[in-house]
Amino acid sequence: MRYSLHVNGHIHTVDVDDDTPLLWVLRDAMNLKGTKYGCGVGLCGSCTVHIDGEPVHACRRPVSSIGISKVLTIEAIGSTPIGARLQEAWLKVDVMQCGYCQPGQIMTAAALLARNAAPSEEDIVEALDGNLCRCGTYLRIIEAVKLAAAGRKGA
């Protein structure tokens, strides 16, 4: 089945089975490898993308459900002011160990900052608690989200 998807500001046409999760469409049909497979059932957050601005688990969304929604992935989050600030903060704080979960962390954080420009630490934990990091970089993730949020205030 052919689908025309609105991803990162462009229309991409793919030919995949109806039940293919958006995750695998992005990764294997569109070669956007930044969105990561971690659990396949919405438990780890590694595959978080934005659909019409909302953070969703791409592993749980069949391609047939996407329609004309706008999909934004880690590859393009840097084109938004919030995404760019988060990426900069992530590097400044040197958040990463293995880095595998971090695209999902950044996408979840970007959705948080879009609806709450000055989150408290509790807001950050509430938003990001579903994103697992096996290396244990949580303290630096919190620090980086705070730094990115503070960057806006200064701007």
Next chain:
Amino acid sequence: MSQVSPPKKSIRLPSRRTFLIAGTAAGGGLVLAYYVSGIGKSRKPGTLNAYVRIAPDNTVTIMAKNPEIGQGVKTMLPMLIAEELDVDWKQVRIEQTDADESVYPGQIAGGSMATPLNYEPMRRVGAAARQMLVTAAAQTWKVPESELVTGSGKVRHVPTGRTLTYGELVDKAAKLPAPSLDSVKLKDPKDFKIIGHSTPGIDGPMLVKGEPLFGIDVTVPGMFYAVFQKCPVPAGKAVSANLDTIKKMPGVRDAFLVPAGGQFGFIAEGDMQYSGLMSGVAVVADSWWRAEKAREALKVKWDEGPTRLQSSEGFARAAAALGKKAPAFTLRNDGDAAAALKGAPHVIEAAYAYPFIAHATMEPQNCTADVRGGKAEIWAPSQMPETGRELVAKTLGLDPKNITIHMLRAGGGFGRRLMNDYMVEAAWISQAVKAPVKLVWSRADDMQHDFYRPAGWHFCKGGVDKAGKIVAWQQHFVSFGKNNKFANSCDMPPYSFPAGRVPNLNYGATVMPSGIPTGPLRAPGDNAFVWVFLSFIDELAHAARKDPLQFQIDLLGKPELLPGEGEGLDTRRLLGVLEKVRAMSGWGKRKLPKRTGMGVAFAYCHLGYVAEVVEVAVSREGEIKIGKVWAAVDIGRQIVNPTAAENMAQGAIIDGLGEALNQKITIENGRVVEDNFDGFSPLTMRQTPPIEVQFVLTDHSPTGLGEPPLPPVLPALCNAIFAATGKRVRSLPIDTALLKA
């Protein structure tokens, strides 16, 4: 089938002790000689040795030789070279090498050994390249080398002020003979500009943009996707499957049975062995999703083998029965523990138990392989690619020389990727379909086909005399193995502390058979044993009515080197970190609220010395809230990359807290029950406390950090829970229902 070449060397997995013996030799002549192999090779233009290439525009490319699994080694090893090469970090580009130990020794991510094995040799590699550039400048200007200095990638002639960049000198330098590594001069550490300065991870800018760096991100033209269904009971065999049905499913190119091959590590007698090809059913399709969907329709007849009735409950029952008997064999005996126990005024008896746990790397196991015409090209996230090469060679009948292995960034390792089972699977499937194949395990595959941290049971008796000293210690360790030999990664070292500090001490063991694969998991052994030892020491401290921290310090006794890993356990260094953490945490100086307590523990682990204090509050409902963790860490005189070091120490502590609070792999009917993160989870962000890490610098060679900070946090937490509630945790993971008021 092509000719099978004999393996170049033994393909046994290096044991923890092998790592540590190698560690003792770090910086010594033996190791250094090995590094020279990459130095004297015939060189391409701009190339000074196997690690350093300089372009005319003075861009310096440094090869990163070790597998990057998140420990930061791809940044750290080049920092060592760049420091002695005397270039600015901003000039440096880093390239990951392929696996080739004939050029790059020790391409292993394991045992916290990258720093001890490479700290001095890598610096000498950089210094040797610098020396060649200095010689080239001296020849160009016809001046003595003693008049030349270097800095920021330039050579300067001091009397005249003339300078040449390394890029301008490299053509001439590359034609010079390479100096011997032991002759080159190293910098005085006070002149370090890169070592000791926080340097963010080199792949960071690509990681935050989602660029394809990981094994799972590899794409090869014309590749197919594979899933591989193994028997739910490890080592079970596929007898038959509805392959004709599967082959007709959309997008499926092939489906076939794969026979077992190589050796299995988990029925090992004695030491570790590598893992082999498991029996199963491969499904190959034009997309991973279609392969995975086809697998759901798979109906396999399995021969589940003799271990199909084993269970966690059964193991625990058997262990309890064995614990009542005398140990089958002795690990260590000092004095007469039985007699001393009879005479001791305070005797404590306790049984400790912990479960199997999985590695659960965020990136599931995967590998891409292209095996055609007797040659193999492999893209793998592996902690030890060379053993994978030999496993593939042996199992597929290939010459190891015809196997190329590209080392991809790994989404976590923790010991799981020391095994290369996924590599041989991908290679086998590719060879069968005569096309490149990308094998990706599902999360369930990954959680249910691991080499687990072994479960264990410890039956302890301890005696304290009137003065409050431990005079007797008896410990019966029940584990897995057969014929009085431990299975892979199940062994308990006879020198385990407090051995050497208790006059009457007996460590004995009994092993029972198991079909569950076991293997090294971050801080192998220590991640369980330190919890038992330091929990029981805390029990004895309370029995003696002593302050637990002072009791631990008193137990260290006089300053000396006790038998242990590497050169041994230096009691002075343990004392140093205990005193440091006492000061950091305000131990004994703060008034704590009700049902709040502090606990302390230490470890000498993988050559590092760590003491940790945990503060915890336990609600009347048993809910645990960790207030803070303090860690004092002694890994020698130099922290190479402080930002990465703090991150990794915090991560190791978070890992240990996850093991204590969340993690258990359950065996039923010979198979693993948990299949995803709802049943088995790392620590979550909400569970994560503030963690303060401080390094105690002592005048010893720098050692590694991946493992040492993990073990103490488990007993420190449980000791804190005792201080808060009076309830002793003797079983992991912590059952909060038992902590209710």
